Amino acid sequence: MILAALMNSESALSAVDEATKLRRGDPDALAAAITRYQHRLYRYLLRFVGDPATAEDLFQQTWLHVMESLRRYDARRSFEAWLFSVAHNLAVDHLRKARPQSLEDVMPSGRLRGDEFAEPHPDALEQVLEWERAGAVAVALLELPAIHREVLTLRFEEDLKLEQMAEIVQVPLSTVKSRLQRALEGLRKRLDSRFGQGGNQ
Amino acid sequence: MSEHESIRELLSLAAAGVLAPEEQRRVEQHAGVCDACRRQLEMWQRYSRELVRLPAPVAPKHLAERTRARILHERAAVADRRWDDIVLAVLVLFGWTVTLVTWIVFRLFTGGLLSVVQVGFVRILMWSGASTVFAWLTAAVAAVMLGIERRATRRLI
Numbered sequence: 001m002i003l004a005a006l007m008n009s010e011s012a013l014s015a016v017d018e019a020t021k022l023r024r025g026d027p028d029a030l031a032a033a034i035t036r037y038q039h040r041l042y043r044y045l046l047r048f049v050g051d052p053a054t055a056e057d058l059f060q061q062t063w064l065h066v067m068e069s070l071r072r073y074d075a076r077r078s079f080e081a082w083l084f085s086v087a088h089n090l091a092v093d094h095l096r097k098a099r100p101q102s103l104e105d106v107m108p109s110g111r112l113r114g115d116e117f118a119e120p121h122p123d124a125l126e127q128v129l130e131w132e133r134a135g136a137v138a139v140a141l142l143e144l145p146a147i148h149r150e151v152l153t154l155r156f157e158e159d160l161k162l163e164q165m166a167e168i169v170q171v172p173l174s175t176v177k178s179r180l181q182r183a184l185e186g187l188r189k190r191l192d193s194r195f196g197q198g199g200n201q
Numbered sequence: 202m203s204e205h206e207s208i209r210e211l212l213s214l215a216a217a218g219v220l221a222p223e224e225q226r227r228v229e230q231h232a233g234v235c236d237a238c239r240r241q242l243e244m245w246q247r248y249s250r251e252l253v254r255l256p257a258p259v260a261p262k263h264l265a266e267r268t269r270a271r272i273l274h275e276r277a278a279v280a281d282r283r284w285d286d287i288v289l290a291v292l293v294l295f296g297w298t299v300t301l302v303t304w305i306v307f308r309l310f311t312g313g314l315l316s317v318v319q320v321g322f323v324r325i326l327m328w329s330g331a332s333t334v335f336a337w338l339t340a341a342v343a344a345v346m347l348g349i350e351r352r353a354t355r356r357l358i
Contacts, residue, residue, distance in 0.1 A: 056264060
């Protein structure tokens with residue numbers, strides 16, 4: 001308990017420290033912050049918008065925006081949550097411009113970017129089976145509406161709590177909860193239609 | 202809604218690990234005695250595991266460096282704009298100073314000390330018009346020269 005409290009206060013301090021250094025225009029702090037969050041932020045944006053080139057552009061825009069509005073950053077907030085909420089707003093703006101109908105629209109089934117998802121694995125057969133299954137989940141994920149993809153990646157890939165997700169997505173806790181439920185239901189339906197009841201192959 | 206039905210609605214969230222401890226306990230207790238719910242819970246848990254294990258796309262090589270370079274470039278552009286604003290303000294100040302000083306010096310040379318304070322509305326108007334045009338022409342020439350130099354610097358970068 002004491003250790004957790006200490007760790008929390010330490011991480012809060014480091015967030016403040018990080019923001020202070022960035023605000024001062026410290027180039028090393030900037031490089032360190034971008035490097036630290038690069039994979040997570042890029043993955044979040046890629047899952048959200050579904051296109052690598054757009055995700056890259058939004059990644060850069062997110063950091064530009066962060067640097068511009070650092071003065072308005074409230075140090076009591078988690079820097080990470082703030083960073084992701086900036087990315088969220090930019091991604092939502094982009095999706096609204098690209099497809100003005102609705103963020104809840106089903107995205108046209110995209111191609112599977114196998115080479116980007118690839119990770120080395122010792123056993124070849126296991127690797128193939130795992131890829132097949134992971135590929136099916138990844139495809140099903142791509143077929144979901146953007147806002148559903150977003151909550152799934154925040155929960156399962158970023159391992160965030162509902163409260164943190166609500167802060168990033170900027171909606172009430174109950175909305176995140178029901179959105180997550182609908183997203184899981186949508187994923188199940190897609191996997192069921194591919195593999196039959198229970199999503200088994 | 203019966204206990205079974207309300208628990209059934211919570212199964213996906215229980216597998217996602219987002220329920221409050223009390224609700225989680227309720228779900229697990231019910232799943233312990235209800236086969237249908239246990240099977241459903243196991244199915245949701247499998248989906249959750251698969252989502253966690255989803256191969257993670259990594260950021261493209263050099264994205265961080267490119268982003269950093271873009272930020273530094275933007276910052277340099279902002280600093281340039283700020284510098285331009287300062288130069289413009291100085292030029293305006295310089296223009297007005299030149300206007301005033303030229304007028305005073307000219308009057309001193311042509312009519313002596315007293316003529317500086319002598320009031321002559323038409324002559325003042327004429328002089329202030331001529332001096333203003335002169336000052337602004339000076340500022341415009343300086344601004345054009347500054348712009349040419351800035352473009353040359355950018356080409357080098």
